[in-house]
Amino acid sequence: MDRITLAFWSLVIGLCGATAFFVTGIYGQQATQQQREAKLESGDLVQLVKVIDGDTVVVSKEGQPNATVRLLGIKTLESKHGKDEVAVYGRAAEEALKRLVGDKPLRVLLNTPPRDRHGRTIATLYAGDQDIGLGLISQGHALVYSVYPFASMPVYLQAQTTARANNLGLWGDPEVSAKAEAMINEWARQGS
Template identity: 45%
Template structure:
């Protein structure tokens, strides 16, 4: 085969590979949009499908449909930041959610704003009458997200102060405390 024909087939193979790659990405986006279009009802019982991060989950309805849920009133640290002092606490939140929710019925309580800008359902989740988000705050694995007030915010803030006083989770690490305080100050400025 001459050089021109060889280059032609290499180009064709590359284009086919790129097409397959982008088609797979598009299918993933379509799946996400379909999941975002499924709605949950307050009081619904769901199960854990996947822990996305320390404050976002995919839950499965009884019909098997997956719905992204953002825990109301909490913010966990990112697990993807390399060499970040707070990464440990974000991963600990993910691990706690897996342990606490895996294989258990989860009750959903919706609030006034049903979805966020990413299409995730905003909800409080309960397992065995325990508020999942509040448990993360009590453990020092998540912060109270105060930008948008919510009915139980004062309970969450009290739990956060107790976790801080007892130096639980992130509150035991001075660098994480500095980051948490900076975030909290920024959220207070953003609050309505």
Template identity: 35%
Template sequence: MIQGSARVIDGDTLQVDGKRVRLFAIDAPEIKQTCTDKRGFDYTCGRAAARALQTAVGHSPVLCTSRQLDQYGRTVAECHNSQRQDLGHLMVAKGHAIAYSRYSNKYVLDETKAKQQKLGIWQGKFEIPATWRKKQHDLQSDKSDL
């Protein structure tokens, strides 16, 4: 268990009690990632996801139950706000993150509903966060080859 005040790093990562915690089974757009809204305008969906997570966390302590460590040494955990709401569920249900079904199907129904209701990133067009990260990594690799 990790418990304490939380600082939002991005839409799926918190700093809790001095520890970096990645929310279990969700993937949110990266801070610099942009998406297209329903009117066709670009917006920083990564920043919108981080703001949504900050709203869900509020200024109260969070409680996280560790599931595993990821490839970067971060704790992967299910976290709840002071109202005992599952932060992963809130992020996916409101369309600010996708269900990371590669790791669990826990939030797939939440994603389906958000998609049907065209909430958050589902209102327009976006790139899957993992695909966006890979493209950014490849671009950096190409630059270092020059």
């Protein structure tokens, strides 16, 4: 075997080894993170610790580590991408979420299955009798994420139709609502 071929195969083997090392480390970190998170059950009362974005929060359950919860059945616009019109509505969703929750305890209703592929808990959160996801949709701050059907989807879709008809939140901006419609149409294709 000449030197170039030997160097090539040495590089390939080295890259494969490095990839395996990093992938193992990432999966190990995810498993450790999931082990450190609170074990939430339907009916648990939790407190809001942090809003990650308009559809993902960190909550705490007394005596346990924090848990990341993805709100079932909704999707808010991204808030982390600067000052474009979409980010404005993403930040508005975060603020609306904080207002809906306030300092009230949240009741957890877990989805089946209770975790997504990222290890986040998937749940509906209630502040008193208020479904937080439904509240965000009703105000025009969130879209119904229809790829995976869920029990409250018909109610969520009706609230979205009403918010759209009344030009609430993101639905009042023609450019942003066109992007939202494109997302909804894509999700409909994915879900069918």
